[in-house]
Amino acid sequence: MKKAYLNTDGGSRGNPGVAGFGFDLVNEHGERIVSGGWFLPKATNNVAEYSALIWGLENALAAGVTSVEVRADSELMVKQMLGQYKVKSDDLKPLHMRAKELFSRFESARIAHVYRSENKNADALANETMDARGPVGDYLVPWEDAPASLFDLEAPARAGGENLPEQTGSQHVMMEGSAMEHNPAYTGPGRLSGETYEHAGGHYELTVKDHFDSAHALPGYDGPCRFLHGHTWDIEATLAGQHLDEVGMLYDFKTIKRDLHAILENFDHRLINEVAPFDVINPTAEHLARVIFYELEKTLPAPISLKEVAVWESPLARVAYRP
CATH class of the missing domain: 3.30.420.10 (Ribonuclease H-like superfamily/Ribonuclease H)
Known part of the structure; x- marks a missing residue:
């Protein structure tokens, strides 16, 4: 065996x-x-x-x-x-x-x-x-x-291209004969200028999302939530900045997702009321958003700033914290 x-x-x-x-x-x-x-x-x-x-x-x-x-x-x-x-x-x-x-x-x-x-x-x-x-x-x-x-998918592709329908006709996005197709002299609507628009004075925002499952209770709340109950919490974190690195990125998605995930691991499959600092304050979505914000902010190098942390207690209920 x-x-x-x-x-x-x-x-x-x-x-x-x-x-x-x-x-x-x-x-x-x-x-x-x-x-x-x-x-x-x-x-x-x-x-x-x-x-x-x-x-x-x-x-x-x-x-x-x-x-x-x-x-x-x-x-x-x-x-x-x-x-x-x-x-x-x-x-x-x-x-x-x-x-x-x-x-x-x-x-x-x-x-x-x-x-x-x-x-x-x-x-x-x-x-x-x-x-x-x-x-x-x-x-x-x-x-x-x-x-x-x-799955409600639209023609999902398989690895290696197997079982894909045979392509026929032009492979271009534009219809054959379009004024834009392979016509560098065209200067009408939709033709890119070729400018990179660097240092245009704007800023970038980057958002990542993670989740965890846990239970909590809200002592003092006048309703059923004062008793122990559970949630699947969705957490969103938004970073902001003006300058890109030499690769052209504001901040690596992989890095911020790793750091956010590490923070959320403290709460996953736990009773939040037993996890500091929620052993002394109520683990409301509002408090949770603020605590996660400042813990995550510690991981970010200057001049990257953390703009917002949002907590979804359910698909219909969201709270966000901004400094």
Whole structure:
């Protein structure tokens, strides 16, 4: 029996929005067997989580694994796979059935929920593929695109170009015969001047987004929120500045995402009331936005400034802090 451990993770920037998922398959000694990340132009967090599970199981089978232990940080997906939660979403039902069928192909298959901090490799692959807007890693089996109606995609491309419709006619964006097409003498509307507009006096703003899951209670609040309850918190951070570096960037997306993520790790899958400074002040969205702002601001070099940190307590409720 060839035993392996499979970590999976998926995420969406927008929910639904740009999405990606990743898996990391290792043997009993912790040595990597295979791993990968795949990009989806549009999907929800839960669809991405299930896609990661399915793709990881397919690659485990391709690697000859007969006994697999899956570790994922999506509590919803894990409890649905264990039969503890019902699958109510029409988007998830076919994915859930597909995952269950793949589980049945192993001699032994188990799944367990782990904290995000224990799932860093799969999480990194999911984010890497979203940044790259394409597949990453050394996977054995490519992701098989689900029906377009499931993900609401528009003609998703496959790695290597397989299954793409044959191109016919002109490959230019403009219609053939357009006044702009290959006509350098054209000076009408839409023709670029060629100017770079450097040092035009404006400024740039850069926004990144991350999320974490946690619980909190608001003592003194006149309502149900005074009792313990949970949220999936979406956090947005916006940087501002006038000057670009020698590459032409205000600040590296990868760096600010890393630093924001490190701060949010303090709250992920925790009771926020027990995390300083919220052991002495109420963990409201307002206080949370301010504390994250000043912690993140410490990581930024001059002359980059942190303009705003926004906290989404739900898809319909947002609070922002600006100094």
